[in-house]
Amino acid sequence: MLRFTDSLTGEKVDFVPRETGKVSVYWCGPTVYDAPHLGHARSTLAFDVLVRYLRWKGFAVTSVSNITDIDDKIINRAADEGSTEPEVASRFETTFVEQMDRLNIAHPDLRPRATEYVDRMVEVIGDLVERGMAYTTKSGVYFDVDRLDEYGALVGRSVDELREGAGARVDIDEEKADPLDFALWKAAKPGEPNWDSPWGPGRPGWHIECVAMSLHLLGDDFDIHGGGDDLVFPHHENERAEALGCDRKFARYWVHNGMVQVDGEKMSKSLGNFTTLVGLLDTWDPRALRLLVLQTHYRRTMEIGSTTLDQATAALVRLDKFADRMAEAALPEATAEAAVLDGFCHAMDDDLGTPQALAVIFDAVRDANRALDAEDYGSAAALANAALDATAALGLKIGAAASSAGTLGDDPEAAEINELVNRRLNARAKKDFAEADRIRDELATRGIVLEDGPTGTTWRRS
RNA sequence: GCACCGGUGCCCGAGUGGACCAAGGGAACGGCCUGCAAAGCCGUAAAGCCGCGGGUUCAAAUCCCGCCCGGUGCUCCA
Numbered sequence: 001m002l003r004f005t006d007s008l009t010g011e012k013v014d015f016v017p018r019e020t021g022k023v024s025v026y027w028c029g030p031t032v033y034d035a036p037h038l039g040h041a042r043s044t045l046a047f048d049v050l051v052r053y054l055r056w057k058g059f060a061v062t063s064v065s066n067i068t069d070i071d072d073k074i075i076n077r078a079a080d081e082g083s084t085e086p087e088v089a090s091r092f093e094t095t096f097v098e099q100m101d102r103l104n105i106a107h108p109d110l111r112p113r114a115t116e117y118v119d120r121m122v123e124v125i126g127d128l129v130e131r132g133m134a135y136t137t138k139s140g141v142y143f144d145v146d147r148l149d150e151y152g153a154l155v156g157r158s159v160d161e162l163r164e165g166a167g168a169r170v171d172i173d174e175e176k177a178d179p180l181d182f183a184l185w186k187a188a189k190p191g192e193p194n195w196d197s198p199w200g201p202g203r204p205g206w207h208i209e210c211v212a213m214s215l216h217l218l219g220d221d222f223d224i225h226g227g228g229d230d231l232v233f234p235h236h237e238n239e240r241a242e243a244l245g246c247d248r249k250f251a252r253y254w255v256h257n258g259m260v261q262v263d264g265e266k267m268s269k270s271l272g273n274f275t276t277l278v279g280l281l282d283t284w285d286p287r288a289l290r291l292l293v294l295q296t297h298y299r300r301t302m303e304i305g306s307t308t309l310d311q312a313t314a315a316l317v318r319l320d321k322f323a324d325r326m327a328e329a330a331l332p333e334a335t336a337e338a339a340v341l342d343g344f345c346h347a348m349d350d351d352l353g354t355p356q357a358l359a360v361i362f363d364a365v366r367d368a369n370r371a372l373d374a375e376d377y378g379s380a381a382a383l384a385n386a387a388l389d390a391t392a393a394l395g396l397k398i399g400a401a402a403s404s405a406g407t408l409g410d411d412p413e414a415a416e417i418n419e420l421v422n423r424r425l426n427a428r429a430k431k432d433f434a435e436a437d438r439i440r441d442e443l444a445t446r447g448i449v450l451e452d453g454p455t456g457t458t459w460r461r462s
Numbered sequence: 463g464c465a466c467c468g469g470u471g472c473c474c475g476a477g478u479g480g481a482c483c484a485a486g487g488g489a490a491c492g493g494c495c496u497g498c499a500a501a502g503c504c505g506u507a508a509a510g511c512c513g514c515g516g517g518u519u520c521a522a523a524u525c526c527c528g529c530c531c532g533g534u535g536c537u538c539c540a
Contacts, residue, residue: 010466027540028540029540030540031538031539031540036540037540038540039539039540040540041540042540043540044540046540068538071538072538073538073539155465155466155535155536156465156466157464157465157466157536161464161465162465162536164463164464164465164536179537180537182537182538183537183538205538206537206538207538227540228534228539228540229466229467229534229535229540230534230535230539230540231535231538231539231540232466232534232535233535233536233537234535234536234537234538235537235538235539238537238538256540257540258467258468258533258534258540259533259534259540260540261532261533291487292474292487295474295475295476295486295487296474296475296476297475297476299467300467300468300475301467301468301532301533301534302474302475303473303474303475305474307473307474307488308473308474308475308488310488311473311474311487311488311489312474312487312488313488314487314488314489315486315487315488317501318487318502321501321502322502325502325503353476355475355476355477355485355486355487356476356477356485356486358476358486358487359476359485359486359487360485360486361486362485362486362487363485363486366503366504369502369503369504370503370504372503373503373504428497431497433497433498436497436498437497437498437499440498440499440500444500449500449501450499450500450501451499451500451501451502452496452499452500452501453501453502458501460501
């Protein structure tokens with residue numbers, strides 16, 4: 001039985017989908033106003049693994065993740081650049097998708113944009129106004145928090161408690177009847193993009209797009225709603241209020257991932273150049289980032305930095321070598337070792353315990369190597385198949401062929417390096433080890449590592 | 463300030479009441495292999511007891527109280 005920690009109750013609960021065998025998942029995608037960062041990667045990776053594992057288990061999954069392409073930050077960025085909102089949004093959406101592709105993240109089945117859903121949002125807002133859950137002011141339409149008893153349930157606070165902290169960080173809008181009330185529709189200001197509505201020209205308020213999209217594409221009472229845990233309040237609390245305010249059932253389970261830290265501190269642009277994904281993925285194998293993320297439970301705050309990425313890279317190299325070794329061994333056909341897959345499922349079923357799942361995989365790797373050393377090919381094959389099946393279920397491709405380093409022939413210096421390698425081989429053949437070592441040292445200073453194997457010498461960049 | 467979540471070896475991190483009390487990865491060390499290395503495999507040691515101080519319990523890293531530190535949220539940040 002699959003279990004998740006549901007943010008609404010904070011407890012681990014059995015997962016019972018709306019429809020047997022089918023799972024509907026919605027997770028909050030990015031607001032495309034800037035380059036994607038580590039946090040986007042971690043969050044998207046978390047839900048990628050969730051979806052992959054559910055599919056691996058045999059569920060028919062429908063996944064939806066939005067692109068928020070209209071918001072204050074996009075407007076500001078466009079103004080700063082002397083560009084337009086659609087241009088800014090389109091550019092960063094492209095970058096986002098590119099980086100997700102590098103991370104081998106499966107595309108969501110549907111990736112709707114907020115601007116394509118304005119009509120549906122207007123419908124939802126209209127419904128709320130009709131039901132008396134929302135009111136209109138000069139500056140827009142606001143949700144009346146007092147009308148919903150359950151407001152605050154997701155974040156685990158009462159309306160009174162929330163009211164105490166309201167305005168702690170942002171000035172209170174005088175137009176609102178209650179500081180907690182939040183915008184559903186913002187009246188247009190001069191120069192801003194706007195759409196027509198029964199309340200005059202304006203633009204969508206608090207992430208009402210997520211409600212309009214998720215309910216439209218997945219239906220009422222869909223299964224899982226996810227996102228980063230910084231979105232719990234007010235973002236998700238408000239979404240929930242919007243849906244419940246329309247008397248519609250919303251997410252059955254709320255799943256939130258933890259934040260990323262760099263060097264023990266919050267990630268910020270001043271802290272390092274690899275807080276953006278593009279730079280990081282240029283430096284490290286994207287699979288190393290996936291492995292690193294999976295080594296920490298998705299709900300926990302985690303550390304990402306050059307040290308941990310290097311460590312993950314070392315672990316990844318080991319997995320690649322393992323996959324290659326097993327492939328070269330030409331092992332017999334074998335069914336994946338059931339004990340390993342059972343262990344893997346047991347770990348994953350328990351709130352997606354990827355760290356434990358990886359421990360099962362690494363144990364299988366060691367056992368398979370041991371079996372191969374002992375020339376127990378049947379066991380080695382069964383264990384290797386299980387390990388490969390499990391890594392694949394996590395979206396982790398292993399083996400040198402999967403390495404982003406690509407084939408050695410692609411390296412611009414390949415011809416020159418190969419020449420040096422051949423000269424060294426000749427020297428070794430003549431037992432001129434001094435010359436052989438000199439060439440090896442020369443390559444080492446250029447960051448090239450040589451490996452002499454039974455079938456010849458290979459090289460790679462360290 | 464208020465709320466929530468964390469603080470586990472040299473590093474990253476599982477474990478959240480009980481088989482001598484800590485998985486897995488990285489690093490370290492030793493062995494095999496190698497002309498020597500590298501890589502790989504095998505193995506070993508390493509937490510004077512899991513932030514600090516109290517408490518509950520037959521039994522706690524795991525529960526309770528206080529304190530210290532970090533993170534997140536408190537109107538648009540994954």
